[in-house]
Amino acid sequence: MNDPAAEFQHETVLLKEAVDALAVKNDGFYIDATFGRGGHSSLILSRLNKSGCLLLIDKDPQAIAYAKEKYKKDARVVVWQGSFKDFPRALEQLEINRKPDGLLLDLGVSSPQLDDASRGFSFQRDGELDMRMNPEVGESAAEWINVAEEKEIADVLWQFGEERFARRIARSIVKKRVLSPIETTLHLANIIAGAIPKAKQKKGKNPATKSFQAIRIFINKELDDLEGCLQRSIHSLAQHGRIVIISFHSLEDRMVKRFLKDKSTRAKLPRGLPIMDSQLDEWQKKNGMPAVVFEIIGKPVKASVQEIAVNARSRSAIMRTGEKIA
Ligand SMILES: C[S@@+](CC[C@H](N)C(=O)[O-])C[C@H]1O[C@@H](n2cnc3c(N)ncnc32)[C@H](O)[C@@H]1O
Incomplete structure (x- = not known):
């Protein structure tokens, strides 16, 4: 195989922060939905035992070829090419009858995509104007x-x-x-x-x-894909499953922030309403208010000064985490 990774490396952003946010259980099932060159995947795998499972998704054929080669002997790893918005379809096609305990999105393009002039993403290197992942x-x-x-x-x-x-x-x-x-x-x-x-x-x-x-x-219809993936996570994540999203663009981050806020906000009840905490969700649903599906975990996370010093790309990264509670 022509190994693109040997030529072009990707410096993973918020590596430990993102994998910690997934709260990996050692026999859990996780999806790295933006595999790239697998920086996050390697750390997730180091926290999984033999019963754990990791599904790797990427649109990019070079990323997929790299993943297949790298993990051909690791029975815990499954690889699927396509958009992350279709992750429930990947589960169906691969006959994985298990809901993921965590889904990681590290959005945007990888360094191998940017650095390879022939992919047409870069305004610094001349190449055919393509830009498709x-x-x-x-x-x-x-x-x-x-x-x-x-x-x-x-x-x-x-x-x-x-x-x-x-x-x-x-x-x-x-x-x-x-x-x-x-x-x-x-x-x-x-x-x-x-x-x-x-x-x-x-x-x-x-x-x-x-x-x-x-x-x-x-x-690349990047915002449509993100919206589709967020919406599908509502039904397709396991109970207490986590979604961790690293954005590099204000439009993406706004979408993630709004989604998590909308899905985690409890309605303000009229004073004196005779219902108990345990009846809140039911009451909210009955009254046409959006159900509370996620809990926001922690504050938004940014790269440290040390990380920014060695990887300028991490400067614009912002990570948010939600846990499915319903
Ligand atoms: C920033 S890189 C991920 C880097 C990776 N976390 C690592 O450590 O190597 C983003 C990757 O996501 C892929 N990607 C972007 N949007 C996608 C989508 N909608 N569906 C699937 N893959 C996507 C890109 O092709 C690229 O390889």
């Missing part, structure tokens, strides 16, 4: 950007990148792609840089940063 499925960034309407491009850059020059950039993309189709990452990065006034460009930050992030989120 699974290059065998769906539309590439180049396919989209060469046909999308100006308004759609502007909306994507604004909505997923909060890029204040979204309209100017979209106008420039549409003008320039008539001259020659945008096929490479540097071609797109140069168009974006040219559309943002020099005086407004931040020193030390590539002007294409926000736009590339926005296009990647759009192409």
